[in-house]
Amino acid sequence: VPRTGEVVFDKVTFTYPGAEQPVLADISFTARRGTTTAIIGSTGAGKTTLISLIPRLHDATSGTVSVGGVDVREAQLESLWARIGLVPQRPYLFAGTVGSNLRYGREEATDEELWDALAIAQGEDFVRAMPETLDSPIAQGGTTVSGGQRQRLSIARALVRQPDVLIFDDSFSALDTATDARLRAALDREVTDATVIVVAQRVSSIVDADQILVMEDGRIVDRGTHSELLQTSPTYQEIVST
Ligand code: DUT
Ligand code: MG
Incomplete structure (x- = not known):
């Protein structure tokens, strides 16, 4: 292919x-x-x-x-x-951490790659402001983040997969x-x-x-x-x- x-x-x-x-x-x-x-x-x-x-x-x-x-x-x-990286109309997050959500689809991504993707997706600032940054917990369904934040994490996740x-x-x-x-x-x-x-x-x-x-x-x-x-x-x- x-x-x-x-x-x-x-x-x-x-x-x-x-x-x-x-x-x-x-x-x-x-x-x-x-x-x-x-x-x-x-x-x-x-x-x-x-x-x-x-x-x-x-x-x-x-x-x-x-x-x-x-x-x-x-x-x-x-x-x-x-x-293919598809950012769905209704983005979903799994129970886990910010990092594990971003790595979904490419487990081997480095922290640096996650930050690069977040920078493009305009999610860097709010993740840096979280108490545990990439290790911050995400509750089931992503209820701990706002709709706009969820959208940006979903975009970053797609970018991480290159x-x-x-x-x-x-x-x-x-x-x-x-x-x-x-x-x-x-x-x-x-x-x-x-x-x-x-x-x-x-x-x-x-x-x-x-x-x-x-x-x-x-x-x-x-x-x-x-x-x-x-x-x-x-x-x-x-x-x-x-
Ligand atoms: N439709 C179904 N079954 C489905 C999904 C959609 O019959 O599982 C119908 C609803 C609609 C058409 O297909 O009449 C197109 O739906 P789609 O979701 O593709 O439209 P959209 O252009 O994405 O609408 P929106 O702007 O609301 O997202
Ligand atoms: Mg649609």
């Missing part, structure tokens, strides 16, 4: 088992290594479903999804997952706009090789993306850069103005 993390969707359709209507229809796009692809669209448009096909949380009903030139259905699941493909599902929504901006600037600076896919609600989180896919009812209705879409896409204009 080549190490390049290019993600390609080719005429992908997906229907949830037992459902009548497809949730994704005719989805085709290429997300290249070293670039950021943003996905925006109203609630229920199919964004989370779309990204869930990359690590095979679901399989496409028709069409193909490939990572690094290999159809995900033909890749070995363990090696596929090793190359994946070829980094997927953020609405991961910046619990952050204030200044923290969001600092985090994206740090990602741009420090994560240069990965294929980054960002699902966002807020347009400010994706203005710099190399390509933006606008989704509506399971379809990509428009695509382009922020400035292109401002001129060509009524759907995008509507999202921007709300």
Whole structure:
């Protein structure tokens, strides 16, 4: 399996088992290594479903999804997952410590690597302020940290794994706009090789993306850069103005 993390969707359709209507229809796009692809669209448009096909949380009903030139259905699941860092829409933390939560998926990471990931994820300050820093306990469900802190720990966990493909599902929504901006600037600076896919609600989180896919009812209705879409896409204009 080549190490390049290019993600390609080719005429992908997906229907949830037992459902009548497809949730994704005719989805085709290429997300290249070293670039950021943003996905925006109203609630229920199919964004989370779309990204869930990359690590095979679901399989496409028709069409193909490939990572690094290999159809995900033909890749070995363990090696596929090793190359994908997915920050879920509802981040979860395990009972344990800050450090054990960050190491989940890459047990051998050094403390220095954890701090580097936290610095990018804008979590360094609050973890340093905790009484036992990386050894601070996390209660079941992560109830000892705030929603925004949980989001940042979840982002740092994905970075620690150094994946070829980094997927953020609405991961910046619990952050204030200044923290969001600092985090994206740090990602741009420090994560240069990965294929980054960002699902966002807020347009400010994706203005710099190399390509933006606008989704509506399971379809990509428009695509382009922020400035292109401002001129060509009524759907995008509507999202921007709300
Ligand atoms: N859906 C199901 N079963 C599931 C998950 C979702 O039928 O297990 C439906 C709900 C919705 C559509 O699929 O009609 C798309 O859901 P998805 O969660 O992919 O939408 P989203 O774009 O991620 O919405 P949000 O912005 O609220 O996260
Ligand atoms: Mg979603």
